[in-house]
Amino acid sequence: MSPTFLVLLVLCTPSLCYFDPPKDSCFCQLSGNIDECSCNINTVDHFNNIKVYPRLRSLLRKDYFRFFKVNLKRECPFWHDDSKCAMKYCHVLPCGEGEVPQGIKGEGGRSDEAKCEDKQLDYLNTTISEKMREDLVMWTAYDDALDDFCVKDDKDEEAEYVDLLLNPERYTGYKGTSANRIWNSIYLENCFRPKTFYSLYIPSHMLSNMCLEERVYYRAISGLHSSINIHLCANYLLSNSGLSLANPKGEWGPNLKEFQRRFSPETTNGEGPHWLRNLYFVYLLELRALAKAAKYLEHEKYYTGDEMEDFDTQMAVKDLLNVAQQFSGHFDESSMFTGSAQAKRLKTEFKEHFRNVTRIMDCVGCDKCKLWGKLQTRGLGTALKILFSQNLNHKLFRLQREEIVALFNAFGRLSTSIYKLDDFRQMLRGHDEL
Numbered sequence: 110m111s112p113t114f115l116v117l118l119v120l121c122t123p124s125l126c127y128f129d130p131p132k133d134s135c136f137c138q139l140s141g142n143i144d145e146c147s148c149n150i151n152t153v154d155h156f157n158n159i160k161v162y163p164r165l166r167s168l169l170r171k172d173y174f175r176f177f178k179v180n181l182k183r184e185c186p187f188w189h190d191d192s193k194c195a196m197k198y199c200h201v202l203p204c205g206e207g208e209v210p211q212g213i214k215g216e217g218g219r220s221d222e223a224k225c226e227d228k229q230l231d232y233l234n235t236t237i238s239e240k241m242r243e244d245l246v247m248w249t250a251y252d253d254a255l256d257d258f259c260v261k262d263d264k265d266e267e268a269e270y271v272d273l274l275l276n277p278e279r280y281t282g283y284k285g286t287s288a289n290r291i292w293n294s295i296y297l298e299n300c301f302r303p304k305t306f307y308s309l310y311i312p313s314h315m316l317s318n319m320c321l322e323e324r325v326y327y328r329a330i331s332g333l334h335s336s337i338n339i340h341l342c343a344n345y346l347l348s349n350s351g352l353s354l355a356n357p358k359g360e361w362g363p364n365l366k367e368f369q370r371r372f373s374p375e376t377t378n379g380e381g382p383h384w385l386r387n388l389y390f391v392y393l394l395e396l397r398a399l400a401k402a403a404k405y406l407e408h409e410k411y412y413t414g415d416e417m418e419d420f421d422t423q424m425a426v427k428d429l430l431n432v433a434q435q436f437s438g439h440f441d442e443s444s445m446f447t448g449s450a451q452a453k454r455l456k457t458e459f460k461e462h463f464r465n466v467t468r469i470m471d472c473v474g475c476d477k478c479k480l481w482g483k484l485q486t487r488g489l490g491t492a493l494k495i496l497f498s499q500n501l502n503h504k505l506f507r508l509q510r511e512e513i514v515a516l517f518n519a520f521g522r523l524s525t526s527i528y529k530l531d532d533f534r535q536m537l538r539g540h541d542e543l
């Protein structure tokens with residue numbers, strides 16, 4: 110057993126919590142069984158941090174997985190897009206051409222970095238080398254050739270490839286009305302909820318009154334929300350002055366205070382630890398989808414045109430899928446949507462709600478947040494498709510390249526969150542010893 114694992118075990122022992130100061134309270138309640146599942150938190154921590162995370166980390170650096178095609182220009186279908194106003198400072202004075210800092214344009218020129226702070230944080234580097242661009246055209250042709258029974262969305266002509274490694278998910282300063290509106294509409298208008306209950310988050314004790322499918326839906330959304338928040342806390346802009354000419358790259362790292370603010374029971378009405386548990390839940394959901402689709406995914410070509418690289422990618426995928434399949438205590442979807450006409454209706458509603466969540470991503474007013482929001486909801490949607498599709502083992506079942514890329518990257522994000530939780534746990538522990 111590794112030393113880190115032992116530390117984890119000690120920290121997770123409930124009896125310790127009694128003596129601990131509240132600082133550590135995010136983690137005190139984070140032990141024992143994961144809701145709706147047959148395995149516990151410690152098992153998943155160990156499995157993820159030792160077996161899954163390192164594998165995914167190297168797999169997601171492969172060309173096949175690092176380029177995601179996405180349309181960031183679609184209009185928000187639900188309300189007028191007020192994103193420009195949401196970015197601090199920019200509604201007062203939009204950053205003009207001459208104001209975009211040197212670091213961003215990659216050339217000389219004076220700039221006014223303070224006014225553009227948030228624009229910089231939101232900057233999406235869409236650079237793709239000439240060679241890569243040619244390759245990508247070839248990949249698309251290859252994908253299209255296999256795809257003849259698929260209906261294409263012609264709006265996707267606006268879609269472009271983004272290099273995910275160039276644009277890591279991190280703190281962007283996107284908050285306030287526009288950001289709140291996104292989560293509000295997801296929780297209030299696109300979740301299953303107890304009737305006559307109007308606060309945003311459903312308290313954990315009320316979830317038990319809802320049926321399994323509704324709980325699963327809510328936990329998946331809540332887990333995704335936690336995961337995104339953990340990334341922002343773990344990859345926070347630490348330098349006070351923001352990005353500046355003197356420090357164009359900024360200093361990024363974990364922000365413990367922010368983490369505690371978002372998850373400790375004291376600041377969340379006791380719900381923070383439940384939100385963290387939901388992260389484990391959605392992790393298990395996507396893990397199960399990978400295991401369930403393993404046979405299918407093993408036969409995918411992971412085509413990039415470079416035979417050696419493609420072979421390596423395929424081997425690395427197989428290796429990861431093996432690990433996923435070996436996990437004992439998978440989420441069990443078999444009792445969901447069974448039987449009655451009511452179950453059928455529930456499934457339709459479940460699907461419609463979730464589809465609508467993916468459309469809400471078009472309303473996100475920050476390109477980087479939108480990119481990662483789209484990628485993670487698409488990945489979760491793909492996992493749901495695998496779990497609840499009747500023809501998974503049918504010849505006609507097919508996943509598009511973007512679905513596969515999204516699925517693995519979304520799972521990679523959840524895996525990273527669980528891994529980063531461990532860092533926060535250690536930091537809190539160090540804190541207590543001071």
Ligand SMILES: *[C@@H]1O[C@H](CO)[C@@H](O)[C@H](O)[C@H]1NC(C)=O
Binds near residue numbers: 213215234275
């Ligand atoms: C965008 O990425 C490319 C490739 O890594 C790099 O050369 C360029 O400097 C980046 N641009 C900015 C403004 O960071």
Ligand SMILES: *[C@@H]1O[C@H](CO)[C@@H](O)[C@H](O)[C@H]1NC(C)=O
Binds near residue numbers: 187294299461462465
């Ligand atoms: C989709 O989401 C929007 C925004 O939250 C909401 O107004 C609308 O009622 C939802 N539509 C469906 C079919 O759920």
